Amino acid sequence: MMILSVRDLRVRAGEHLILDGVTLDVDAGAVCAIMGPNGSGKSTLTGVLAGRPGLEVISGTATYLGRDLLAMPAEERARQGLFLAFQYPVEIPGVNNVYLLKASLNALRKHRGEPELDAFEFLNLVRAKIRQMQMDESLLNRGVNEGFSGGEKKRNEILQMSLLEPTLALLDETDSGLDIDALKVVADGVNALRSPNRAIVMVTHYQRLLDYVVPDQVHVLAGGRIVRSGGRELALELERRGYDWLRFGPTAA
Amino acid sequence: MSAETVMQRIAASHAGQTAQLAGGAAWARRRELALARVLGHGLPDRRNENWKYLDHAKIAERAFDPAPRVTLTADRLAPCLLPLAAAPRLVLVDGHFEPLLSDADAGAGVAVQDLATLLSTDPACAMRLLREPGDDADDRYALLADAFAAGGVVIRVDASAAPPEPLYMLHVSSGSLPGTSHARVVIEVGAGAKLRLVEHFVALGDAPAFSNLAAEMQIAAGATVEHIRLHQAGTQSAQLETWFVEQQADSSYSQHFFALGGRLLRSNLNLSLAGSRAQCRLAGLFMVDGERQADLYTQIAHHGAATRTSQNFRGIASERGRGAFNGRIIVHPAARGADASQSSRNLLLTPLAEINARPQLEIHTDDVKCRHGATIGTLDPAQLFYLLARGLDPAVAQSLLTFAFCEDVITGVPLPELRRTIEELVVGRLPDRDVIRSFR
Numbered sequence A: 001m002m003i004l005s006v007r008d009l010r011v012r013a014g015e016h017l018i019l020d021g022v023t024l025d026v027d028a029g030a031v032c033a034i035m036g037p038n039g040s041g042k043s044t045l046t047g048v049l050a051g052r053p054g055l056e057v058i059s060g061t062a063t064y065l066g067r068d069l070l071a072m073p074a075e076e077r078a079r080q081g082l083f084l085a086f087q088y089p090v091e092i093p094g095v096n097n098v099y100l101l102k103a104s105l106n107a108l109r110k111h112r113g114e115p116e117l118d119a120f121e122f123l124n125l126v127r128a129k130i131r132q133m134q135m136d137e138s139l140l141n142r143g144v145n146e147g148f149s150g151g152e153k154k155r156n157e158i159l160q161m162s163l164l165e166p167t168l169a170l171l172d173e174t175d176s177g178l179d180i181d182a183l184k185v186v187a188d189g190v191n192a193l194r195s196p197n198r199a200i201v202m203v204t205h206y207q208r209l210l211d212y213v214v215p216d217q218v219h220v221l222a223g224g225r226i227v228r229s230g231g232r233e234l235a236l237e238l239e240r241r242g243y244d245w246l247r248f249g250p251t252a253a
Numbered sequence B: 001m002s003a004e005t006v007m008q009r010i011a012a013s014h015a016g017q018t019a020q021l022a023g024g025a026a027w028a029r030r031r032e033l034a035l036a037r038v039l040g041h042g043l044p045d046r047r048n049e050n051w052k053y054l055d056h057a058k059i060a061e062r063a064f065d066p067a068p069r070v071t072l073t074a075d076r077l078a079p080c081l082l083p084l085a086a087a088p089r090l091v092l093v094d095g096h097f098e099p100l101l102s103d104a105d106a107g108a109g110v111a112v113q114d115l116a117t118l119l120s121t122d123p124a125c126a127m128r129l130l131r132e133p134g135d136d137a138d139d140r141y142a143l144l145a146d147a148f149a150a151g152g153v154v155i156r157v158d159a160s161a162a163p164p165e166p167l168y169m170l171h172v173s174s175g176s177l178p179g180t181s182h183a184r185v186v187i188e189v190g191a192g193a194k195l196r197l198v199e200h201f202v203a204l205g206d207a208p209a210f211s212n213l214a215a216e217m218q219i220a221a222g223a224t225v226e227h228i229r230l231h232q233a234g235t236q237s238a239q240l241e242t243w244f245v246e247q248q249a250d251s252s253y254s255q256h257f258f259a260l261g262g263r264l265l266r267s268n269l270n271l272s273l274a275g276s277r278a279q280c281r282l283a284g285l286f287m288v289d290g291e292r293q294a295d296l297y298t299q300i301a302h303h304g305a306a307t308r309t310s311q312n313f314r315g316i317a318s319e320r321g322r323g324a325f326n327g328r329i330i331v332h333p334a335a336r337g338a339d340a341s342q343s344s345r346n347l348l349l350t351p352l353a354e355i356n357a358r359p360q361l362e363i364h365t366d367d368v369k370c371r372h373g374a375t376i377g378t379l380d381p382a383q384l385f386y387l388l389a390r391g392l393d394p395a396v397a398q399s400l401l402t403f404a405f406c407e408d409v410i411t412g413v414p415l416p417e418l419r420r421t422i423e424e425l426v427v428g429r430l431p432d433r434d435v436i437r438s439f440r
Ligand SMILES: Nc1ncnc2c1ncn2[C@@H]1O[C@H](COP(=O)(O)OP(=O)(O)OP(=O)(O)O)[C@@H](O)[C@H]1O
Pocket: A013, A014, A015, A016, A018, A036, A037, A038, A039, A040, A041, A042, A043, A044, A045, A054, A087
């Protein structure tokens, strides 16, 4: 089964053409990695798939579980099981972290026709998850990401992900800025989510994460296109040789 | 309606009612002089820098005749009362103190006098107590109140007194018929005393009434005042208020101001940090939706050395609501070591809403620390997207962020039950209030 199928997607932000014909398939059960130089459009791709405002789709399609993803409002995508772990999670002072988790989980459950969790069930669940993520429980009662360290923000994204159990997880550089232990915790969180009816797309700059979460495919995004695809050995090669040898650009194959 | 006819109507109203007012010849003369000055200068209008955002026509269209006296029973008030069951209550109805609706015992060390009674029994004392407004445009409505001086209340708190319960002052606009009421409030807080005062404005009826309050508070050395002010009148009332606060050495005044009701509210606060090390903390929030307007003007003068101000105001406008924050801080040469910070943050939720923010610092000494900032903006699209990306409904996300925007002003309210009530009132003004409540 195909979870996500992107065809020749071209996306503009303001005046700038950022994605210039991205084509990408993600099968159920797959973990795929997207790598590529800074500014090549990786966050734009995950953003446009999650419904980030300010991005204009010029042409192309994205099909998610057989539906037209780009026609859905952002909240609808989330309720249908698409999850974006942000590269830069925004701080929202005044909105309590644990309340957001609860509202979010209940919005998804309601959409699936499941009963909302009561406060007790929810707290038990979230406490278990927070232990898994080796996070300090006090982070639950702070404003969303408010004053969190870089690593705490990333863990918080994964906490949300493991609570929401998405069908398609888009992780945008969740490994950046993590210490070794945190990387391991985050990787465990991602691995725990792996299942035959889910898919995970990881944007990363580092081979290190891929040692813990072994990808089925590696794609290189450069100049707004996927310029190379391969197995995990492609990531190792990129680590050795950098991106230059791919001679990417508008004319790259 | 031209300014001239407003003046004519004020003069006619004055001629019609002052003959019956108490206070003898001295007060009759004071009222006449005040009226002559009002008529001479006119009411402030858009040409006055500090009054340029106010919808003056909304005041001009009001009837300047006195609101007819009504007799209210306690059960009419019950539905509007704040959860301050143990707090001694002082009730003013259309500017007149109502002893029958008020608690006789205002607490240990607190003396309350009906101004109307004082005017007839001791007019000379009333003359000393009531500040005579100046000629400045910012004082013009207080001058108007002086021209009609009749009702109100005088509160004295003994030195070192610390009444255990807050004092609950309820300003009721009966709103059964159009009309204007003027009220005077005088509060003297003795040295070292501690006073908590809750001032609450409600309207019972929907008639387009106009209420004009002129109030003053003297805070003696070392005294502490916590002043919570909640405007919650209905959709028709127009309220104008002019507050004078003067603080002596080492005194502390904090105000928590909430403008959550009324068709039009213009609030003037003129605060003087007269004594050394006097400090004030002002927090405020206005929410204007529909066609409402809230126009806040504060002027804080640092006279004493090492005086401190911290001011934190928030404004939220939606639909065709209009808001203004105009905050002036003046640091005089003698105020060495003064410290003033001012922040005004404002949120526009819809394209037709309007907010103006004008912070103004005037500094006449080098030895001073001042910070100020004013912002007017919309909700942060990145924050909104984050919440949507977590599956939240757009209206819920918007309401959550709106509440988050003003939350710290609410959490500063010192009385927990009152804080919850205000929180409820704010949440009640947001879309999807039931969902937002589940977040609390
Ligand atoms: N609103 C915008 N207006 C103009 N340019 C934009 C806008 N948004 C993104 N860009 C540009 O698009 C390009 C791609 O940005 P994107 O964030 O997708 O890169 P990325 O591959 O995620 O980079 P990184 O590895 O640094 O995270 C960048 O050059 C960026 O400056």
